[in-house]
Amino acid sequence: MAAPQSCPATAACSALPAAHGPVPSARQLAWHGREVYGFVHFTVNTFTGKEWGYGDEPESVFAPSALDCRQWVAAAKAGGLGALILTAKHHDGFCLWPTATTTHNIARSPFRGGKGDVVGELAEACREGGIGFGIYCSPWDRNHAEYGRDGYVAAYHAQFEELLTRYGELCEVWFDGANGGDGWYGGAKEKRAIDPASYYRFDRLWARCHELQPGAVLFSDAGPDLRWVGNERGVAGFTNWCRQNPAGLAPGGVKDIAYLTHGDPAGTVWRPAECDVSIRPGWFWHEQERPKTAEQLFGLWQASVGHGSALLLNLTPDRRGLIPEQDVAELAGFRRLVEGFTATDRAAGRPVITDAPGRGDAAALTRGGGWWAAAEGATTATIEIQLEAEQAVTGIRIEEEIRCGQRVEAFAVEAEYGNAWTELARGTTIGPQRILRLPPFVSRRLRVRILAAQAAPVLRRIKVY
Numbered sequence: 001m002a003a004p005q006s007c008p009a010t011a012a013c014s015a016l017p018a019a020h021g022p023v024p025s026a027r028q029l030a031w032h033g034r035e036v037y038g039f040v041h042f043t044v045n046t047f048t049g050k051e052w053g054y055g056d057e058p059e060s061v062f063a064p065s066a067l068d069c070r071q072w073v074a075a076a077k078a079g080g081l082g083a084l085i086l087t088a089k090h091h092d093g094f095c096l097w098p099t100a101t102t103t104h105n106i107a108r109s110p111f112r113g114g115k116g117d118v119v120g121e122l123a124e125a126c127r128e129g130g131i132g133f134g135i136y137c138s139p140w141d142r143n144h145a146e147y148g149r150d151g152y153v154a155a156y157h158a159q160f161e162e163l164l165t166r167y168g169e170l171c172e173v174w175f176d177g178a179n180g181g182d183g184w185y186g187g188a189k190e191k192r193a194i195d196p197a198s199y200y201r202f203d204r205l206w207a208r209c210h211e212l213q214p215g216a217v218l219f220s221d222a223g224p225d226l227r228w229v230g231n232e233r234g235v236a237g238f239t240n241w242c243r244q245n246p247a248g249l250a251p252g253g254v255k256d257i258a259y260l261t262h263g264d265p266a267g268t269v270w271r272p273a274e275c276d277v278s279i280r281p282g283w284f285w286h287e288q289e290r291p292k293t294a295e296q297l298f299g300l301w302q303a304s305v306g307h308g309s310a311l312l313l314n315l316t317p318d319r320r321g322l323i324p325e326q327d328v329a330e331l332a333g334f335r336r337l338v339e340g341f342t343a344t345d346r347a348a349g350r351p352v353i354t355d356a357p358g359r360g361d362a363a364a365l366t367r368g369g370g371w372w373a374a375a376e377g378a379t380t381a382t383i384e385i386q387l388e389a390e391q392a393v394t395g396i397r398i399e400e401e402i403r404c405g406q407r408v409e410a411f412a413v414e415a416e417y418g419n420a421w422t423e424l425a426r427g428t429t430i431g432p433q434r435i436l437r438l439p440p441f442v443s444r445r446l447r448v449r450i451l452a453a454q455a456a457p458v459l460r461r462i463k464v465y
């Protein structure tokens with residue numbers, strides 16, 4: 001990175017402090033930058049009313065009357081979602097693209113006279129709309145006759161060869177953990193158990209994903225790039241380390257939910273949590289269900305993005321093949337709430353006073369484009385921001401410079417009243433960002449106190465709302 005402009009010309013200023021523990025890869029950094037993602041669950045289930053299709057659904061049921069992927073992208077953008085990840089294949093095995101790997105696919109449906117390709121239409125609409133595109137291709141396949149044997153694994157990997165090479169750049173590939181159990185399996189109608197750690201040959205598949213789509217982060221319970229947060233409610237741990245120790249973890253096989261939720265302060269790889277949740281009760285559209293309200297979505301944003309994670313919000317196209325109007329309205333309301341909350345950064349360009357000189361450029365914390373670190377070996381710091389005048393403040397956003405690793409273990413936010421400092425909030429980890437709503441107060445001086453850290457804190461930005 002370039003040396004911050006107001007930084008004295010010392011070597012310590014231009015070079016970031018040495019990394020503490022694991023640091024994010026380029027694709028993980030890009031993922032951190034987007035913060036809010038969209039998911040799309042759409043397949044035969046939308047037409048049968050199920051959440052998990054059994055695998056015997058006739059292709060003919062897939063018949064959206066007015067499918068328009070541009071409308072999905074417009075809905076995503078109305079909600080501020082920076083990408084859409086599509087269920088190219090869910091557990092029922094029906095493929096939304098014309099694949100050579102199975103006949104159970106969109107080419108045998110009436111959609112667009114058997115010439116349709118929803119993966120291609122959405123990839124194109126995302127590109128046109130300037131948002132990212134990703135895919136979810138379920139490992140578990142309740143349709144495939146060979147499921148549980150090597151034949152299916154070959155077909156599953158071949159599905160990725162198609163998906164990774166035909167649809168342009170992908171930003172994320174999602175591997176869910178649901179596995180085995182009963183299914184139609186080519187008519188066998190039985191229960192088939194597999195070993196989630198070895199059956200799918202994920203190591204080979206993930207290497208191929210990274211080779212063909214170097215910018216795409218790979219998600220599962222066990223990474224390799226992103227970890228499941230351990231719930232489907234859209235809530236990250238209050239304490240949230242972007243690290244895991246990969247030993248003994250496999251997709252679908254992680255039993256220690258708290259480990260997923262909180263990460264590992266001593267983890268050996270950078271593996272941030274992603275918070276998946278549906279805008280409606282189900283992952284697929286069901287006639288009787290209604291979307292969460294804009295206020296509820298705003299609450300989830302605070303509990304996911306605000307805790308240093310990312311929000312992956314699922315949308316449910318209906319039988320027309322459109323995101324329902326009410327959902328679009330809630331999405332737009334959600335975006336208004338986020339934008340309203342973050343509209344004015346009262347700290348922007350304001351003076352910063354630190355308790356010790358430290359390293360880097362303290363002024364960059366309120367200006368952007370730089371970093372400030374406490375002195376090597378210091379594990380506490382106080383950073384004061386002087387606002388323009390006494391004013392009402394409702395929130396704060398604090399960012400660590402995660403290219404140096406994640407360090408902060410505890411912090412407090414304080415404001416000056418009279419001649420005394422009053423604590424407004426206390427937190428544990430910060431990571432890429434920590435966003436807090438503060439109890440309403442009026443003050444001219446605000447400070448962030450880093451109370452404990454694994455190594456000298458390195459901060460990138462503080463915004464005050």
Ligand code: FUL
Nearest residue numbers: 051052176177178276283
């Ligand atoms: C889970 C699946 O079983 C659900 O149906 C849904 O797709 C969710 C996002 O992942 O593993």
